[in-house]
Amino acid sequence: MTDSASQPRRTPLTGVHEHLGATLTDFAGWLMPLRYGSETAEHKAVRTAAGLFDLSHMGELSVTGPQSAAALDYALVGEPSALRPGRARYTMICAPDGGVLDDLIVYRLSDTRFLVVANAANTEAVAAALAERAADFDATVTDRTDDYALIAIQGPHAAGILAPLTDADLAEVKYYASYQANVAGKPVLLARTGYTGEDGFELFASPEHAESLWASLSVAGAGDGLIPAGLAARDTLRLEAGMPLYGNELGPALTPYDAGLGRVVRLDKASGFVGRDALAARAAAVPERQLVGLTCQSRRVPRHGYSVLWNGEPCGSVTSGAPSPTLGVPIAMAYVHPDVATAAAAAGAEGAGHRLEIDVRGRAEPATLVELPFYRRQA
């Protein structure tokens, strides 16, 4: 007998994915498309043309009210009060000890309205933390996840595909800007944000319009190489782009500084914020770990948790690993001891008498330290 409470939730587009023959998976309690056919083909489509993603599992939290900006300055490590309406910023919410609770994008919709987008697995925890932290401010936190479908179109052809469908002048929609617009006759919050390392747009829409929008975009993009892309491709795309994944590169035992993302922590902002003292101490301290990129010489793929070895000695572990369709070799991000990161970079690819390896299920596979990101799009 199955427990209906444990069945994953359907998004407004799950029926479309089923119709397309997608392999579905339970991701953070949502029935999501892992791949439609070949995840490598989907990845390559995003790099060369465009991919269409259902991201309706993400959490949308509205923070509104006369002191919503101040509340967010206190609750988050960033400075949402400094955002102009129509702008967005990548940021994080940390615990008092500086550990990362989630990474987020905050969109400022107006002087007193913000939309905070959280990872699906953390939505409830982030909503609770925001509500608790906003308690002393004239601000209201509402979980509006069920009020949104989220569709992303990502890739060099994305703007060209979207332009004829919308009244917005896409040339005016800068990176990390958001606009209320009409797309294919439906009202959306249109944002030039993404998680692929390519140009692209994320469309926040009413769930009842999701299927229509998906169909309109699919038809519009059919001649330009647009194909649906699932979570498997999403993961390899963000890995190539050097973007962290909460649960891998970020987590409660890690700070933004560990992940090389100290820039999101505004220690200089006027307000105090949760985690400030711990993060200030961490910023001043000698780092205990460094996030690095690794490319591999064999085709055996490093996976989360595999040990990184420096001259045969463990010096860290892999956080994310996958075959890279763009580079043609397996790539990984890993936390290693900072001294090893320095020494490996100095030694260079030939090793100069040193060995950098990854223990792949009992066999030490040679690896090369590379600067992140692995891939950067042409401007």
Added chain:
Amino acid sequence: MSVPAELHYTAEHEWVAIHDSVASVGITDHAQRALGDVVFVSVPAAGSRVTAGEPCGEVESTKSVSDLYSPVDGEVTEVNAEIDDDPGLVNSDPYGAGWLFKVKLDEAGEMPPGLLSAAEYTAMTKDEE
């Protein structure tokens, strides 16, 4: 889901074709779909011995790695040289060009024990879903 009637199968989702006491081995359509894009296959070396039910290699895909098991006892006579350059053959043609290795059976002329028929394998995969 393709399950050719003339082949035999294992619970580890391999197929076996036996001719003149040589068993050809690969992974099934069910397995390649579950794995996604195959990026690398490690097969046992020609000349090495394999034991039924024992891991003898690995199939690596974007999101996972699976052990490859030998369905039979014997000596590996041949491995598919195409797989190294084109591991995607395992996805596109798992029963044909995506074959992985061949084994000369220890027990010539005898059907190896423990193999499933197409009907039994189909029933087994339905149960797993």
